[in-house]
Amino acid sequence: MTSVKVDWRGPEIEKRVHQAEEAALRETLEIAASRVRSSHSWRNRTGALEPLEQAFSDLLPRGTEVRFDVEGLQRADTKTRYEIHEKAIALGVYDVEHAQEVEGVEIGAIQTKPVSAVKPPQMLKEVV
Numbered sequence: 001m002t003s004v005k006v007d008w009r010g011p012e013i014e015k016r017v018h019q020a021e022e023a024a025l026r027e028t029l030e031i032a033a034s035r036v037r038s039s040h041s042w043r044n045r046t047g048a049l050e051p052l053e054q055a056f057s058d059l060l061p062r063g064t065e066v067r068f069d070v071e072g073l074q075r076a077d078t079k080t081r082y083e084i085h086e087k088a089i090a091l092g093v094y095d096v097e098h099a100q101e102v103e104g105v106e107i108g109a110i111q112t113k114p115v116s117a118v119k120p121p122q123m124l125k126e127v128v
Helices: 011-039 045-059 078-091 096-103
Strands: none
Touching: 011 045, 078 096
16 A cells, blocks of 8 residues: 655645646536437437536436526527517416516616606806
């Protein structure tokens, strides 16, 4: 049995820890990339995310899962979203409050209050 003397103080140990962390991350990413290559197909484009999620979940404590939030990537333009909300509300699929929640509108928030049109103040003429 070989014993290794380790100095737990100073920059040398910090360097070793950093190298070990980099190696572990590199290995995890290689495993994830391998899983992506084996499961990805053009028919299942979302299949590329699942192996990555699993690889990162494996690094976390048991019972903790990583899930990517891709909703923003799939989001339609504002006009289309509002038309969809309008139709869904008219059909009774959901109510106005749900549409506001989906759009991130906080009811009563000053940022979303309608602003009434006010005439701009008249410029004062300088007296010479």
